[in-house]
Amino acid sequence: MSKLVIVESPAKARTISGYLGSDYSVEASVGHIRDLPQPSELPASMKKGPYAKFSVDIEAGFEPYYVIDPDKKKKVAELKKLLKEADELLLATDEDREGEAIAWHLNEVLKPKVPVKRMVFHEITPEAIARALDNPRQLDAQLVDAQESRRILDRLVGYEVSPLLWRKVSPGLSAGRVQSVATRLVVSRERERMAFVAASYWDVTAVFAKEKQDFSAKLTALDSVRVAAGRDFDDAGKLTAKAAKEGVRALGKDDAEQLAAALEGADATVASVETKPYTRRPAAPFTTSTLQQEASRKLRMSSRDAMRTAQSLYENGYITYMRTDSTNLSEQAVSAARSQIREMYGQESLPDKPRLYATKSKGAQEAHEAIRPAGDHFRTPAQVKGDLTASQFALYELIWKRTVASQMADARGQTASVRVNVGVAGAAGAREATFAASGTIITFPGFMAVYQESADAKRYEDRENARLPEVKEGEALRTLEAAADGHATLPPPRYTEASLVKRMEELGIGRPSTYAATISTITDRGYVDRRGQALVPTWTAFSVVRLLEENLPELVDYDFTADMETELDRIASGEERRIEYLTRFWKGQEGRLGLEGQVESLGDIDAKAINSIDLGEGVVLRVGRYGPYVQEEREGAEARNASVPDSIAPDELTLAKARELLDKSSFDGRELGVDPETGRKVLAKAGRFGPYVTDVPKEGEVALTPTGRPSKKPPKPRTASLFSSMALESVTLEDALKLLSLPRVVGDDGDETILAHNGRYGPYLTRGKDSRSLASEDEIFTVTLDQAKELFAQPKQRRGATAKEPLRELGTDPVAGVTVLLKDGRFGPYVTDGTTNASLRREDDPLTITPERAYELLADRRAKGPAKKPARKKASAKTSSKTASKSASKTASGKSASKSASGKASSSKAASKAASGTTASGKAASAGKASTKSAGAKASASKTGAAKTASSKAAAKKSAARSSAAAAAKDEK
Template identity: 65%
Template sequence: MAGSGRKLVIVESPAKARKIGEYLGKEYQVDASVGHIRDLPNPSELPADMKKGPYGRFAIDVEHDFEPYYVVDPDKKKKVRELKAALKESDELLLATDEDREGEAIAWHLLEVLQPKVPVRRMVFHEITREAIQRAANDTRELDTRLVDAQETRRVLDRLYGYEVSPVLWRKVRQGLSAGRVQSVATRMVVERERERMAFRAADYWDVEGEFAPEGSGGQAFTARLSTVDGDKVATGRDFDDRGVLRTRGARHLDAAAATAIAEGTRSAAVAVRSVTEKPYTRRPSAPFTTSTLQQEASRKLRMNSQTTMRTAQRLYENGYITYMRTDSTTLSQSAISAARGQARDLYGADFIPDSPRSYGSKSKNAQEAHEAVRPAGDSFRTPAQVAGELQGQEYALYELIWKRTVASQMADAKGSTATVRLVASLPEGHGAGEAEYSASGTVITFRGFLAAYEEGRDEDRYGSREDSERRLPKLSEGVVLDVLAADAQGHQTSPPARYTEATLVKALEEKGIGRPSTYAATVGTIQDRGYVHSRGTALVPTWLAFAVTRLLEEHFSRLVDYDFTASMEEDLDRIARGDEQRVAWLHRFYFGSEATDAEGLRHLVEDLGDIDAKGVSTVDIGDGIVVRVGRYGPYVEDTTQGQEEGSPRRRATVPDEIAPDEMTPEKGRELLAQAAEDGRVLGQDPDTGRDIIARSGRFGPYVTEVIEDEEGTKKKPKPRTASLFADMDLATIDLETALRLLSLPRVVGTDPETGEEITAQNGRYGPYLKKGSDSRSLSSEQQLFDISLEEALAIYAQPKQRGRRAAAPPLKELGEDPISGKPVVVKDGRFGPYVTDGETNATLRKGDDPEAIAPERGYELLAEKRAKGPTTRKRSSTRKSGAKGTKARR
C-alpha cells in the first residue's frame, strides 16, 4: 500500500524485469510493459463518431498541429490494469525503458496512461549488471520530451507517408502493397543494382600466370602474373566498364591467341628479377561493434540475417551478457577499455596492447554518441569459455564475436612487410612481343597483434582481389636468374556488380545516412515480407513487382525516394531530438509544403494521379520487342512485335520465380513464350464434333478445352467446353480419352424410379456432387463422377441430409506459406462459401476463383487485399472511449 516505501520499476520486457529484479532490493517491484502500450489505431478502428472527423483519415489531425490520437492496444488493457494496481501500492515510479527515442516514448506513454500521483523518475542504463542497475536506480533524470517529440514526429511521418502513398500503389500496381520512408528507398537500392546487372555486358580478356623458382636452386617456387607487355599495362577486369568497353587508356587487351603466344614464349625465355621492393605493413584493428557493423559481421561470419542477429542480441542484453545493442557509437567507457586491455594482456601478453588506449570516431553520417558500442557487459568481461555453460548455439556464437571484436579493438597493430618482385622475360621472336614483365606480391606478418584475437570478415570482391592476404615470397634480389616451371594463358570474363547481401545493404544504408541502425533489421525483413525482394543464397534479388513499384515512385514521387532527401529527414529528426527544430513546423513543411523553398508537400504530390500510366510503370523493356509486365496475378513476358493485327492477341507467358531479372534476356523471353505455346498441347480431335481438344495450363490450374473455329453464317461464336483436371491428373500425361470424359461432365447417372427425377454427377465450385432437382449431395472423390452407379446414388439420397454444424472438414487445398505472415495458407469451405486463410486473416474467394485449382499467388493476393482493408469488427458504444489524444503539455 502507499506509504510502504515500495518503488515500482517499469521496463519493456519480462526478461529484463526478471534480471533487474535480482539486482534491486525488496523495496523495488519490477514489472514489464511488454513494449508499447499505445499507438495510432488503423482509421477503421476509430470510434464511429470520429471516423468522419479530423482524425478519420490517419488517426492524426493534420489541420491542428498534427495531433495524434492514441489508443491502448486491446492486448495491453490487462497489462495497464496490472500496472495501475501496482502503482497504487507504490510510493515512487521509476521508468526504466531503453535510453533511446523509442524507449523515451514508451516511458511517456506510460505516464500518459497511468497518470501517477507519486514522484516519477527516469532510470537509464546501458547494460544489465548489478553495478549498472544499482547505479542507475540512484542516478536518475527527468523525462526527455525532446526525444519523445522526435519519436512522435517519426511515427506521424511514417503514418502520413504510408497512408498517402500506399493507396497509389494499390490503384496503379496491385492491391495490398505498401510504401515506406525507408523500405521504399531500400527497395530502390536493390532494384538499381539489378538494373546495373541487366545493363552489364561482359568482356573477355586474357592474361598469363607463370610459376618460377631461382635457377638451379630447387628452392621455393612462386607464382607471378603477367603485368606488362613491351611496357604496356595488361588489361584486367578493373580496366573495363560495365558495357564491356576498355576504359583504361594505354592498356593492352589480350585475346586468347596473344596470351597463348606469350605463354609459349615465356616457357622458353630467359627470365630474371628486374626489381625487388619492400615496404612496412601495418594494419589497425576495427572499431568495436555498432548495431550496423554487428549485423554486417554476423551475416558474414555466422550466416545470421539481420533480424536473427537483433533478436539474439536482445536476449544477450536482457540477460546481462552485453550492453545495449541499438547504438551507432563506437565509444567504450573507461571501465570497458580497462577490461579489454586487461584481458588482452592476460591472454596474449603485454606486447599485444598499445601504450595508450585506442579511441574510435564513428563513420556513420548521422551517428549519435549517447551510448557505448556493443560490448560484453560489466566492468570486467567474461570470456567465451566462462559463459560456455550458460550460452549455446547462436547466443554463444554472437557473444564470442562481440567479445573478440571488443578485445581486439584495444590491441596492438599487426606488423609485417610487403615485398613486390618484378620479373622480365625476353621472348623469342614470333611470340607477339619482345618483353613480358611479371609481378608478384607477398605479405609477411611478423607480429600478429590484434589478429591473434580477431580478424574482420570481408564482403565479396567483384574483382577477386585479396588485399592483406599473407603470402611469403622467396628471398630474391635484382638480376637473379629464374627457372620457368610453368606458364599458362588464362581466360577471364568481367563480372557484373555484385548484388546486395543483407550485410552490404545495411552498410550502404548506413553510409548514405538512411534510416537508423536499430531499424535496419526490420527494414530488410519488411521488403522481403512485402514480396519486393527474395534471397538467393545470401544475395538479395528484387522481384518484378519491386521494379514496378520503384519505377512509379521514381517517376511520380522522386523526392520521396531520393537518397539525400531521405537522409536529410534523419538529420531533421536528430535536430528535433536536440531541440533545434520544432516538431509541428517540420511536419507542416513536409506535408503541406513550403512557400519559402517552393517545395511541394506530400499532400500535393498525391492529389493528381491521372497522369500515372499504370501499364507503363508495370512494364520493363527487355529488348527486341520483349517486355515483362507485372500483372494482377504475377509477372509475365510478352512479345510486343506479335499480334499487331487488329483483334489478334499478343503472345504471353508467365515468368517463373526462379528467373532473376538480370537473367531475363530477349532469348529467355522467347524461350518462355515458345514453351507456353507448347503447353497448349493438342490431344486429338473429338470424334463427334471434329474439334481439336487441347490441354493447357491456365491462371487457375491445368484444364482441357475444345477449339472452336469461326464458322460462316454464325453471328455469335459458341462458348467452348472447358473442364479442370482432377487433382490426381497430370497435364503432361493426360490423353484424349480422359479429356473427352472430363468434357462430358455433367454425367447423367440415371433416373430416380420413385420421383422420375434425373440424377446427374457434376463437378462444381465446391467439389464433386450429385444433383436431383434442387437436392444436391456431396461426393467424396472426383473419380466418383465417372464411376458412381444409379444404385450408389440412390443409396446416398436415402440417407438423411446433413444440416447444421458439421465436424471440421479438411482443407480443400494447401497453398504453402504466406509471404507476409509466414503461416500456412489453406482453402476451406465455409458457411458462406470457400475462403483462404492463414489462421489469422480470412478472405472469401471471388467469382471465378476455383477453390481446388486456385494458384498460391492468388490466395496470397486475396489475403493481402483483406489485410489492407483492415478489420471490420463492430464495437459497442461503451468501448468507444478507449483512446486518449496525445497531450501537448510537454511542448
C-alpha cells in the same frame, strides 16, 4: 511501501530484479502499451472528423490520437494496482527515443500520484543498475517529440502513398519513408546488372623457380605496356576511359596461348624486389550496423535474427545496449579490455595507450557506448558457453572478440613485391613479358590473434598472396610452366543484408535500430526475394520504384531521406520544433510542395506504362494481377503471352529468354501416345507452373458422379507436373502414365491410408491430415509402408527446415516416462516429450528453467487436450465501434497541452509497418473487435453455419478433386 520499477521486457525485469532489494518491485510493460490506431478502428464519432484519415489531426498541430492496445489492458490494470502500493515510480525503459516514448506513455496512462523518475543504463549489471539508481533524471520531452515525429511521418507517407500503389500497381502494396528508399537501392543495383555487358579477356599465369622453391606470378605487361585486367573494363563491356588513355592492351585467346607456349622453359630475370613494412590496425568496437554486417558475413544471421539474439543477450545482462551508432567505450570497458588482454595475450599485445575511435556514420546521434560485453570485468566466451544457446554464444563470442581486439596492438609484418621479366621471342607481337607477384609475412599478429574483420566481396580484387622465396634484383630464375586463362567481366554484385545495411548507413538513411525492420519489411511485402544471401528485387518492386521515381521523386531521393533523419535529430536536440517541421513536410514551404500538394497535383498516371519494361523487338515485360509475364505484339496476329517463372531473376530475363518462354507457352503439346486403360490421348505440355502431362477426354465420353451416375458436367482431364529430373522434350508415355496415376497408395497404417504425392513444394506422404516430406521424387514410387511409418514416427518439420539440436535435456518426465527436451521453435522456446509440446510462459527463462517446471508445463498442456480452432464470426459494426471507443486512452480534446516532461510514442515494430497501416494497436484492436461479438451475432453465425453445411461439404469434395497441376493447366488455357 515499495518502489515500482517498470521496464519493457520480462527477461529484463527478471535480470534487474535480481540486483535490487526487497524494497523494489520490477515489472515489464511488454513493449508499448498504446499506439496510433488504424482509421477503421476509430470510434464511430471520429470517423468523419479530422482524425478520420490518419488518426492524426493535421490541422491542429498534428495532434495524434492514441489507443491502448486491447491486449495490454490487463497489463495496464496490473501496473495501476502495483502503483497504488508504491511510494515512487522508476521508469527504466531503454535510453533511446523509443524507450523514452514508452516511458512517457506509461506516465500518461498510469497517471501516478507518487514521485516519478527516469532511470537509465546501458548495460544490465549490478554496478550499472546501482549507478542508475544514484543518478535518475526527468523524462526528456525532446526525445519523445522526435519519436512522435518519426511515427507521424511514417503514418503520413504510408497512408497517403500506399493507396496510389493499390490503384496503379497491385492491391495490398505499401510505401514507406525508409522501406521505399531501401527497395530503390536494391532495384537500382539490379538495373545495373540488367544493363551490364560482359567483356572477355585473357591473362597468363607462370610458375618460376629458384633452386627448389617456386612461386606463381601473373602477366602484367608486354614490352612495358600494361595488360588489361577485369577492373579495366566498364559495365558496357569496353575499356574504361582511363585504361584507354594509358594504352592498356587487352589480350585475346590466340595471343595468350602464344605467350604461354613461348614461356615454357624460358629463362627469366628478377627485374625488381620491393619490400615494405606492413601494419594493420584493429577495427572499432561494434555499432548496431557493423554488428549486423559481421553477423551476416561470419554467422550467416539475418539482420532480424542478429538483433533478436542481441536483445536477449542484453536483457539477460551479457552485453551492453545493442542499438547504438557510437564506437566509444567507457573508461570501465577500456580498463576491462586491457586487463583481459594482459592476462590472456601478454603485455606485448597491449598498446601503451588506450585506443579511441571516432564514429564515422552519417548523422550519428545516440549517446550510448559501442556494443560490448557487459560489466566492469568481461566474461570470456568459455565462462558463458554453458549458459547460452548456440546462436547467443556465437554472437556473444563475436562481440567479445571484436571488443578485446579493438584495444590490442597493431599487427605487423612485411610485404614483398617481385617483378620478373621473360623474353618471349615475338610471341603475340612482343619481345618481353613482365610478371608480378606479392606476398605478406606477419611477424607480430597483435589483434589478429583474436579477431579479423570480414569484408564484402569486391569485383576484380586481387586476393593472391603468394609465398615468395628470397630473391635479388638481376637474379636468374627458371620458368617451370605457363597457362593461358580466359575470363569474363562480372556484373555489380547484388546487395546482401550486410552490404545493404552498410550502404544505408553511408547514405544516412534510417537509423541502426530500423535496419533489421526495414529489410524484413521489404522482404515480407514481396519487394525482395533471397538467393542465398543475395537480395533480388521482384518485378513488383520495379513497378513501385518506377511509379515513385517518376511521380514522387523526393520520397525515394537518398539525400532527401537522409535530411529527414537530420531534422529528427534536430528535434531531439531541441534545435527544431516538431510542429514546424511536420508542417513543412506536409504543407510545403515557399518554392516547394509538401507531400499533400505533391499527391494532389499528380495527373493521370499510366498504369500500363508503370508496369511495363521494354525488352526490345516488340517484347515487353508486364507486371499483371497474377504476376509478371512477357508479351509480344505481332502485326496482323494475336499477341503472344507467357508467364515469367519466379525462378528467373530480373537480370536473367534477356530478350532471348523471353522468346524462349513465349515459344514454350505457344507450344500446343507433344503427343506421347494413348493410355491403354482409358483410351485417352496423353500429351506433354508447358504451363505457367512448369511442364506437365495431361490426358484428353475422348469424344462422347461421359463423366461420372462419386456415386457412379452420369454427370451433366463434361469429363475433366487428369494432369500431373513433371519431376525435376524429367524434360518436356524427352518424357515418355510410360513416365506420363506413372505421373498420372498419382497419388500412389503406399499401404494402410491402422485406420488410415498412406498416400505418396508429388506437390508444388516437392514429394510428400499423407496419412489423413498429417504429412511428411520425402527426400527425393523417386521415393514416391519406391517408399515402402515400413519406411513411411518410420517417417510419420518422427517429429514434423517445417518445409525446407532441418532438425535443430535441442537447447537442453531436462530429465525424464515422471508421467510419460520419456526424456524431456528444451527446444527453440518457430514461435519461441518450448519443452517437449516427443508427443506433447508446451510453450514456455513469459515468466519462464529458457536459460534457467528447471526440469520440474518443464514437467508442470507438459502436464498442463496434456490436461487441456488438443487445441481447438476458433470459429470465424463476423462482429457487428456497432460493437466494434464501442470497443474502439473504450480502447482510447484519451481523446483529441483531452490531450495535455503541456509537454514539460513529456512526448509521445509508438513501437519501432509498428513504425516499420506504417506504410501498410498495420500497427500493433491496429491488430490488437481488430482482435478485440472479434472477441466482443454480441450474442445475436453468435446466434446468427450459428444459423448461417447450419444452413450452409451441405454446400460446404460439396465445395470441399470439389476442391479435393482438383489438383494443383489441373489448376495450372486451366490457367494456361
